[in-house]
Every structure is written in C-alpha cells, then in structure tokens.
Amino acid sequence: MAHHEHAAEHAHHDEKPAGIMRWLTTTNHKDIGTMYLVFSLAMFLIGGLMALVIRAELFQPGLQFVDPGFFNQMTTMHALVMVFGAVMPATVGLANWMIPMQIGAPDMALPRMNLFSFWLLFFAFMLLLSTLFLPGGAPAAGWTLYPPLVLQTGDAFPVAVFAVHLMGASSIMGSINVIVTIMNMRAPGMTLLKMPLFSWSWLITAYLLIAVMPVLAGGVTMLLTDHFFATSFFNPAGGGDPVLFQHIFWFFGHPEVYIMILPAFGIVSEIVQTFSRKPIFGYEAMVYAIASIAFLSFIVWAHHMFTVGMPLAGQMFFTLSTMLIAIPTGVKVFNWTATLWRGSISFEPPMLFAIAFLFLFTIGGFSGLMLAIAPADFQYHDTYFVVAHFHYVLVPGAVFAIMAAVYYWLPKWTGHMYDMKLANIHFWMSTIFVNVLFFPQHFLGLAGMPRRIPDYATQFSDWNMVSSIGAFGFGLSQLLFVYIILKAAKGGAKATAGVWEHPADFPAGLEWTVPSPAPYHTFETAPEVK
Amino acid sequence: MTDRERQKRRSNARLAGRLLLMAAGSFAFGYALVPLYDVFCEVTGIGSRDRLTQAAVVEAFGPDVSRTVVVEFVSSTPGTGDWEFHPNVASMEVHPGQLYETTFHARNLTGREIIGQAVPSVSPARAARYFQKTECFCFTPQHFETDEVKDMPVRFIVGRDLPTGVDRLTLSYSFFDSGRFARQGAADNG
C-alpha cells in the first residue's frame, strides 16, 4: 500500500459525520459496539421495570395492582426483552468493540452488514414493544411461546413473530461477522490458540447462533402458518402435535442459554487472570471445555420436557447427557479457581463481579443438576425452583459478567477511570440484593409455588415479600450503574493504555497496547504478534 | 484498494456466503424435525399421525381368555365450544385378541353446523402400539347439523402381545372443531 495513499485514506476516515447522522451511517466497529451496548442498557432498564411490575404484584397474596392477563404479558415480555434485548445485544456490543482490538484487526470484516444488523435489531424491538398497545395486548403465553396458548394472542401475534424473525436475522448476521472477522482478520502471528478467551468464546457462540436461531425462526413460522393458513404442525385436529413445538423450541432454547453464558465465561476468564496477575490456568482446556459445552448443548434439550410423557429411555438419556455438561463446566470452575490460587489478587470492581460470578453461577449450575434428575423434576418443574435456577445462571451469571466487562473495559472506551467507590457500592448492593431476590425462590419452589401466576396461597407470603424487597433493591442499584457509566463518559482521571497491570509474560489481548480512549481507528496497519 | 485488500474482501465474502448457507441449512433442519418427530414417535410407538388411520393388521389368533384387561374411556372437548361428548360406557373388561365395540355419544350444541375431528390417545404410552382400532369415528371428520345427536362406534382389539404388567389402558378422545382442516369428502360422511 502506497504510503501517502494510506495517510490520505486515514485522514479521510477520521472525520465522522456530526450528530445523529454519525450514528445512523457509521460502520465503525466501536460506534456500532457503543450503540449495541447503549441499546442493551436501555432494554435492561425496560425489562427491569416489567420485572418490578411482577414483583410488586407478588409482594402480597391476592390481586393488587394488575389484572392477571396483564401480569402474563409482563412475564412474557420481561423474558423476551431480557434475553433478546438485554443479554444478547450486550455480548454482541462487547464483541464489536473488543474482538477487532483483541486480535489486531482494523474493523469487523463486514462493516455494512454490521450496521444493518444493529438497526434490524432496533426495529425488531420497536415492533415487539409496540405490541403492548395493540388490541389484545402483548404476547402473554410465556417466552417459550407454547401452542395452543400462544395462538390465542390478539393482534400482537403476527407482529411478535415478525419481531422474532428480525431478531434472528440480526443475530445471524452478527455471528457471520464475528466468525469472518476471527477467521480472516487476525493480525500476523495471532494464531487461534493465542487468541484471548473472550474472542474464543464468541467464535463458538457465533457457530451456536447460526445453528439454532434459524430453527427458532422455523418454529415460529410454523406457529404463524398454523394460525393463518390452516397448516397443522401443532394442531391435533389436523393431525399435528403441540409437543412437537416444545421439541423445536428447546432444540433452539437450550443452546440459547449457552449463547448467553459462553461469552460470560470468556469475560470472566480474562478478568480472573488480570487481577490474579497470573495467566489463566489451563488455557487450552478452557477452549476445549467451551467447545464441548457447545456440542453437548445440542443433545440435552428435552430436559425441559420431562413431564410431557416421554419413554423411560428418553428420560434416562436426557438426564445423563445433561449431567455430562457438568463435567466441562466443572473444568472451567476448577481452572478459574486454580488461576486464583497463589495469585496476587486485587479486588477492583471487575474482579469483584467476576468472583461473585464464580460463586453464584455455580449455585445455578447445582440447581440445574437437581432439575436434570428426571424423577425429581416432576416435582420441581414449573415451580419457582426453576425460576430461581435460571435467574442464578442468568443474573449473577451472565449479567454480572457483562457488568464485570463494562468495568473492565470502560476506561478503554472512554479514556477515563470511573468512580471506584461508587462502583464498589454498586457491586455490594447488587450482590446482596440479587441473593435476597432469588435465593428465597428456591424455598418457594420446593414448597410447591407454581411459576407464571399473579396470586398464590398464603403460606408463600413471607418469602415472596422478601423476594420483592430484594427486587426493588436490585432495581434501584442499577440506577447507580447508569450514573457511574455516564459520569465516566463525561470525565474522570485519565486512564493509561494498559488501564490495569499486565505482567510482561502475559497472554493479554492487543486492546491493551493501544491508548485509552481507543482511537477511532486502531490497527490500520496490522501489528506483529510474537 | 490494493490487491491484498481486494483478495481479503473476496475471501471474506466467500466465508460469509458459506456461513449464510449454513444458516439456511439450519432453517431447513428445523422443518426436517417435523417428519423426524413422526419417525421417532413411530419407532417408539408413542403415537403418530397414523393414529387417525385404520389398523392394517387384524389379529390372526383367537382371544387370550386367560388375560383380562380393563379399558377405560375418556373424552374431552378442548376449545370446541358447546358440546356433549362422552363415552356411553366408562370402561370395559376385555380379553386380548378379541374384537370389541363401544360407542361415544356426541351432540352439537354450538348452534351451527360443524365438522369435528376426534383425536385418540392411548396411555400408558408403552401400551399404545398394542391398541388397534379396526373402525373408529376418528378415521374421518364427522359432520354435524345444528343440534344433531349421534352415537359413534369404535371397534378395537387389544393385541395379544400386550406387555404383561399392563392390566389397564385408557383410550381418550379429544374432539376438535376441524372445519378448517376438513379433508375431501368429509361433508357427506355424516
């Protein structure tokens, strides 16, 4: 490349359109990453508000604030917004920001498609949220969209299905982008097995997404044609079977939970090694563990359906294959712990969140193992025990890892250190309240309280009240999170290129070699990795 | 744009194309799950689309009078509106290998003409494949005039190779409004 041509191009690149046009037309991976992250934060707050409607209603037995139909809309929309609007876009935003910088690429491989997939997602959520105002209200059959109940949705039904299609298309494009970037755009010398674990976890996540999002798209399309075109995939009157939908949904659904947690594994691995000042214990084992979890996630789906009436052999198969996942997961927890062992540990906010993740995600893994035992699941299924299980893996699991990532990389994005004291307060409030919120739900579930109901028998009152108090405490703590981010975006102590201490012999990503804030364009000429 | 960059772009596009194909393959796989599910149900004998068709094989040997099995009858009308639909006898004691007949009572109270489809299910699931119907009102959609009453017959044999240990079977029918699925010739099947 001729030298002056490069310089001219560079100068041209650096001027970005001002104001709103910048955000509508940018193909810069950092801008798009920021848009994903801001979008995700907004959805986290909206989904959180819906959760608070649910917890307010459940504060006491009886019907207080909302009617049962609206209550069901809230549980359904809360889950859809959190899964597809908050957690997934947050990890996509992190991928956009960090993967090119970690592997020494100038941008994502397909920048225009990148922009397109963000706006597709945005539009999908405007559609989905608009269903709240349609006749018949928003979808209310649960995020699992089981027929025949879901076919009773009002005008919202086709809109919600279309929104799911768009979200799916958006995540598939995002995944294609991640894979092409990682496979084709790594700096010379950045071999796959030198790649930071966050990038690794996303590479595998992207393949999972490409494998299962289209299956969900197919499933909801079948719902659509059953509803409008008299097909009978799921309608027994025409020879179909509603249980078929559950298989299709969970063939997508179980890998989906790993789509949410694998990037979290990557984040935690990087943070644990940075703040233990020791390279991750068993790097290659970590890679293989992620890959085997991803593979196993395809053969366990029916553990969500033990109670539909499946043959004994089926129950045994799905119990055992599910338990098998505990092995690679155990390898990961072991390796994180071994990395801490004799490390010189310090407890900055990212590390606090990562350590809380270690403990609390593991609790969620254990309750998962309990649910995987088919005969036991007949008691636990569709109770608050399941609610407690998946919230432990998703909130102090996936969401805490995302918060850890924000505290880890925020100085790299903004160039400013954030307010450590406030971040510590945010951590302790979140951690205490998340347990007040979800731990009692184990007790409620074991005692038999069903999920997805607006009212309950009075013997469940006390723990529900505790749980609701935890919910409001957790919700309020997140306002602090927003404030800390805004404050750091405005100003603060200048961050160095490394931000944190990275020992010399350390397998850290290349993002720490560029100044903070990261310049608009990085690695236009590929760095050399030794 | 330099040659290297152009080459890189081409290889990016190629890989993206392949991944897009993979996504298309996954979409097709989602639909392939539908027939796969039928095959699976068939193999395990827990039911299949065939349950709406007549048993092909009729028991060649005589009844096994040394065994008595209770067959219970259950009915439900999910989302069909106002109907009377119930078995005329609640249960029967039968010998494996012998042909029996019973009837279900139905009355259309919906206030309009309707085409109904009964969908059978047998439990326990592991015994389902041994329960064979040689004639059933569920083989064809049933046409009902407003307020029409019918007694609808079903003839069945419990297979002689019914696993020992099963001494009680439940045959349940759900009756659906199937106007939109009605197959050809349904209307004159009254």
Ligand code: HEM
């Ligand atoms: C050792 C790991 C895990 C095991 C053994 C496990 C097992 C299970 C089982 C058996 C169920 C079904 C319970 C029932 O409906 O009766 C379930 C539900 C669920 N799990 Fe897990 N799980 C594990 C990890 C995870 C992870 C990592 C996530 C997400 C980050 C997750 C999210 C969920 C969700 C969302 C549900 C409920 C879905 C619904 O019915 O709405 N699980 N899990």
Ligand SMILES: [Cu+2]
């Ligand atoms: Cu699962």
